[in-house]
Amino acid sequence: MNISSFVKKCGLLIAGFVFVMGSFFMSASPASADVVVVKMGSDKGQLVFEPKEVTIKAGDTVRWLNNKAFPHNIVFEGHEELSHKKLVQKPKAELESTFNEVGEFSYYCSPHRGAGMAGKVIVEG
Secondary structure, three states: OOHHHHHHHHHHHHHHHHHHHHHHHHHOOOOOOOEEEEEEOOOOOOOOEEOOEEEEEOOOEEEEEEOOOOOEEEEOOOOHHHOEEEEEOOOOOEEEEEOOOOEEEEEEOHHHHHHOOEEEEEEEO
């Protein structure tokens, strides 16, 4: 084997190694976002969200769990992309919204709004 073919093979080996390692770092996922669970209806059957207010980071998700006294839904006025207007009938059914924008987002359950079933998501940067 002459020197030029040896250098070529070493160069290809190094290039392959760099490619594999680069692919690994590019596919490694960043820190995963959190998921916060909010019950729709208290364990005692009250028409409330538990907890009523949550504070999360941008990119996190809120998962609402149909708990008691259903049907329930989630309505954010002015934020249709976060709302789940269809009534959830089944026990333990879940709805999710991911919050990418910093701010305060008030919401309510439309059938039980008059009973005070409302909540707030505070999203920090």
